Amino acid sequence: MKGKNWREFAPPEKQRRPLYRQSEIMPPKRKRRRRRGGLLRKLLLVMILFGLGYGGFLVYQHFAYPYTVALDAGHGGEDGGAQGIISEVWLTEETADALEALLKEDGRFRVVRSRENGETKSITERNRKFVRSSPDLVLSIHANADEDGSGYGFECYPAVPGMENHEESLSFARLLASHMETAGVRLRGEDGIRFGYYVPQEDGSSQKMLVESSDETVYEYDTFGILKNVDCAAVLVEQCFVTNESDVSLFGTEEGCRKAAQAYYAAILEYLGAEPVAQTE
Ligand SMILES: [Zn+2]
Numbered sequence: 001m002k003g004k005n006w007r008e009f010a011p012p013e014k015q016r017r018p019l020y021r022q023s024e025i026m027p028p029k030r031k032r033r034r035r036r037g038g039l040l041r042k043l044l045l046v047m048i049l050f051g052l053g054y055g056g057f058l059v060y061q062h063f064a065y066p067y068t069v070a071l072d073a074g075h076g077g078e079d080g081g082a083q084g085i086i087s088e089v090w091l092t093e094e095t096a097d098a099l100e101a102l103l104k105e106d107g108r109f110r111v112v113r114s115r116e117n118g119e120t121k122s123i124t125e126r127n128r129k130f131v132r133s134s135p136d137l138v139l140s141i142h143a144n145a146d147e148d149g150s151g152y153g154f155e156c157y158p159a160v161p162g163m164e165n166h167e168e169s170l171s172f173a174r175l176l177a178s179h180m181e182t183a184g185v186r187l188r189g190e191d192g193i194r195f196g197y198y199v200p201q202e203d204g205s206s207q208k209m210l211v212e213s214s215d216e217t218v219y220e221y222d223t224f225g226i227l228k229n230v231d232c233a234a235v236l237v238e239q240c241f242v243t244n245e246s247d248v249s250l251f252g253t254e255e256g257c258r259k260a261a262q263a264y265y266a267a268i269l270e271y272l273g274a275e276p277v278a279q280t281e
Contacts, residue, residue: 065110067272069103070135071096072226073113074142074236077120082145084242086252091239092141093117094254098261099139103268106277114140114226123225131229136272137172138234139264140226143252149243153188154180154251156237159227160195162218165234170213172233175267183263184250185240190214196236197221233271237264 073096074088075081081088096113103109112133114126130138144151156176158169170193177192188194193213198206199221209221227234239260240247251260269276 066108067274068110068112068133068135069268070112070114070130070133070138070230071100072126072130072138072140073097073115073117074140076115077118079120082143082242084145084149085245085248086242088143088145088242091143091242091252091257094257095141095239095261095264098258099141099264102261102265106265108274108277127225127229130226135230135232137232137268138226138230139176139268140224140234140236142236142238144238144241145243146241147243149241149245151241152244152247153186153192154238154240155188155192155194156235157194157196157224157227158213158233158235160197160219160223161216163223163228165227165230165232168233169227169235172267172271173213173235175270176235176237176264179263179267179270180237180260183259188238196224198223 073092075092076089079089081092097117100111100113103111112130112135114129115121144155154177156173158173159165163169173193174191177187181187181192185192190212194210195213195215197209197211197219199209200206206222209219211217224236226236240251240256242248242252248256250256266276268274
């Protein structure tokens with residue numbers, strides 16, 4: 001009887017054994033979970049290392065480059081700006097390249113360009129890039145134009161009265177105008193400094209309103225987008241008239257753009273209180 005009973009119970013035992021072996025062969029769910037946990041740990045480690053690396057990079061940049069200049073060559077890509085004897089965008093890129101070269105040669109400046117040469121980028125995108133880079137100043141380069149070619153000279157547009165960065169922008173604008181005047185430019189209006197506003201019209205469009213820098217009224221109008229949201233001096237310059245022969249010959253040739261860049265560079269040094277680098281022959 002005992003033997004018979006044993007045979008009756010034997011098959012279930014045999015069934016259990018293969019099941020147990022199968023579980024040994026097949027990776028149990030717990031093991032899979034452990035692998036996933038390992039991946040997460042690796043990912044976390046990579047993120048920590050990346051964070052440390054990026055932090056180190058920022059610290060390095062801070063000490064290697066005490067100053068950050070945000071540089072905007074106006075227009076670009078599909079938007080060529082004003083057309084005259086030369087195109088505005090040619091002038092803006094030529095001057096921005098020359099200024100960037102001077103700042104890099106100096107060695108103390110991190111230069112953040114709002115766009116690549118030839119690239120189409122909206123004002124909002126450019127401005128966001130500048131805001132992210134926490135610059136010490138913003139310079140946007142443009143050129144003027146008119147219908148009959150009679151207009152001439154330099155003018156610049158700092159962040160307008162009422163904006164948090166107005167005072168420092170006005171100081172920087174005064175230095176830009178002063179160094180450009182030394183370079184031989186004729187200043188437009190009272191002192192080459194104006195404030196620009198967009199006045200909303202009934203039909204939904206906006207009309208540009210320009211006032212002299214002596215008008216410190218706080219208008220509730222919008223201003224140039226590139227000057228906004230940054231916690232530093234921000235100025236837009238109109239280097240010369242691309243429609244005026246004399247202006248183009250002075251500040252719209254390769255040499256003229258380099259001359260303007262030199263003046264902007266001198267203004268940047270003075271504004272930031274950075275000693276000029278000794279020139280080596
Ligand atoms: Zn322009």
